[in-house]
Amino acid sequence: MKSPARALGIGCCAALLAACAVGPDYRRPPIDAAAAYKETQDWKPSEPSDALNRGPWWRIFNDEALSDLEAQIDISNENVKAAAAAYDQARALVSQARAGFWPSVAASVGRQRGNEFGAPTRTTYSAGVSANWTLDIWGQIRRTVESDRESARASAAALAAARLSAQAALATDYFELRAQDQLEQILNDIVVAQRESLKITESRYHFGVAAKADVVSAQTQLLSSQAQQINAKIQRGTLEHAIAVLIGKQPANFSLSAAPMRGDVPTVPAGLPSTLLERRPDIAEAERRVAAANAQIGVARAAFFPTLTLSGSDNYTGSPFSKLFEIPNRVWSLGPALAETLFDGGLRGAQVAQARAAYEQNVDNYRQTVLAGFEQVEDEIITLRVLEEQAVVEDAAVKASREAELLTLNQYKAGTVPYSSVITAQTTRLSSEETALTVLSDRLQASVAMIEALGGGWDTAKLP
Secondary structure, three states, X not given: OOOXXXXXXXXXXXXXXXXXXXXXXXXXXXXXXXXXXHHHOOOOOOOOOOHXXXXXXXXXXXXXXXXXXXXXXXXXXXXXXXXXXXXXXHHHHHHHHHHHHOOEEEEEEEEEEEOOOOOOOEEEEEEEEEEEEEOOOOOHHHHHHHXXXXXXXXXXXXXXXXXXXXXXXXXXXXXXXXXXXXXHHHHXXXXXXXXXXXXXXXXXXXOOOOOHHHHHHHHHHHHHHHHHHXXXXXXXXXXXXXXXXXXXOOHHHOOOOOOOOOXXXXXXXXXXXXXXXXXXXXXXXXXXXXXXXXXXXXXXXXXXXXXXXXXXXXXXXXXXXXXXXXXXXXXXXXXXXXEOOOOOOOHHHHHHHHHHHHHHHHHXXXXXXXXXXXXXXXXXXXXXXXXXXXXXXXXXXXXXXXXXXXXXXXXXXXXXXXXXXXXXXXXXXXXXXXXXXXXXXXXXXXXXXXXXXXXXXOOHHHOO
């Protein structure tokens, strides 16, 4: 006659040999990517194709202040820390699911006092150990582990997306702040020029060669520029506060000194649309959600099959305690149990249908995320290309407006033009310089947005 241990071993081997994971194996949903981006015609990026793979992407701007701020994103940004905590939770869920591969073992010790009718009170002691092992014959546990593992990878991609979003927002705010520094310098220069114009007007009025109206006009123009100069501090302060929050600091404890704005705009090539599927963390997250949902179909289908559980126990019950572990007090059991649900009112079928619908929903979300990624890259390519062309025109306009201002002021000194011509020339110069600055700021921000749209140097090889 076979021993219980041998029977258990044979049962385990047979179960493992027969084991299979029900449900569909995962295949990435196909995406029909275009051969090239539509807007790349006549666009020449300023950086080589490997610019984002040499280290942190913001280093291509060669700005130490920006690099110092970006380094604080991982340490202090609360949204990134929250995404990291979500990833840790997802990893813990994988460990929980993997625990289902192993038997559960429990031990118990007890002491009870009682009596039967007419019998003296006695103390009974008990001690024992029991084990249960549900064999994963149909792959329900394996599919659960697979689903949780892909969910954890999706959380890792979500963490990368949150980090990239915070880094891009910081760079955008930083360049906007530098544009405000540059605007303040432009307004300072304009105010200096208008003060000089006011002195000239007052001198001409003193000698009787200019009207009082010229003096009043010059004063009005100067006061208007000074008011604009003061107002510019609002936007700079708001941007400084935003940067403080992005690096996890209270605005009261953070300040950023003024510095000149860079005049060049580094950009990177978009590459092929098909490579975007591997380079954007949000696309990777959506695709891993599809894989997780696919595994859940197998989990739901496994519920249609019987469950095989191996259980055993070894217990001692008796009195006194000193004789508890003697053979007459021992009761043991060992054997398999097969369980199958015969009727559930369509519950399992509905659960499979729900899992399939969830899978289709995630596929649609994945494809929409890919389309949004393509759209963002196309948007930034055309933005960079058009702004670059506009910058050439605006720079020429600034040069011409400065020359016109100087010529008009000299003509006014000579008495050949009215002061209104000076006002017009100075207003035109200020407007052209502000427009040129706006275009430069937009180009830098578009460059940051382009890098973000391309994944910031991230790729799916970085998934755990």
